[in-house]
Amino acid sequence: MALPYIDKDLDSADARDYVDNLIREEMRSMGGSKPSVGQDVSLFENSPALKSLLASVSNGVSTAAIDTSRFRLEPPQASEKHSEAAWKLAVDNAHAQLEHQQNRLLNLELLNAYGANAWRVSNFQVEAAVKLVTAEVEERKAAILEVNKERKIEQTKAGTELQALEQRWRDLVDQCLRIDIANQVLQAEIEELRATA
Numbered sequence: 001m002a003l004p005y006i007d008k009d010l011d012s013a014d015a016r017d018y019v020d021n022l023i024r025e026e027m028r029s030m031g032g033s034k035p036s037v038g039q040d041v042s043l044f045e046n047s048p049a050l051k052s053l054l055a056s057v058s059n060g061v062s063t064a065a066i067d068t069s070r071f072r073l074e075p076p077q078a079s080e081k082h083s084e085a086a087w088k089l090a091v092d093n094a095h096a097q098l099e100h101q102q103n104r105l106l107n108l109e110l111l112n113a114y115g116a117n118a119w120r121v122s123n124f125q126v127e128a129a130v131k132l133v134t135a136e137v138e139e140r141k142a143a144i145l146e147v148n149k150e151r152k153i154e155q156t157k158a159g160t161e162l163q164a165l166e167q168r169w170r171d172l173v174d175q176c177l178r179i180d181i182a183n184q185v186l187q188a189e190i191e192e193l194r195a196t197a
Contacts, residue, residue, distance in 0.1 A: 005152050006159030073097050 076086035
């Protein structure tokens, strides 16, 4: 377990480069640098026409412009000027255009009457959602800060304890070495006494 607030081994450039290389290798093994955000979203599942249009636009195929010829109000061409069927189509087109204009006027009147309030309500809802998300972000930041504070306190405490234990270990190793040397000296003296006796 690493104690980043205590361990100073990563302060050297070599150690930092080594850790950075390990991280890069791990990122490559994870299959890309972009984090996974879940499964792909399928758009327009219920509308094959929109789905095919989205696919063609995604593949770089330009879409055809909107055909505005049906919105024009034109009389029959000169060659069909005396055709009753051509005039009937022109009159039907004029009726359809008039109906569309009436619908547009009705929509504009409704927008004029209720649109501002709808936008205010929508803006209020968006602002409320933004406040909720902002509050949640602040809560998460505070929680992260608290975790980091606790981690630093615990690691500092553990670091002090580890340093004390490491010093005790050094003292014990030193003591063991001294005892071992004293034993070797005594063993040599015993061997010398046996040899002279």
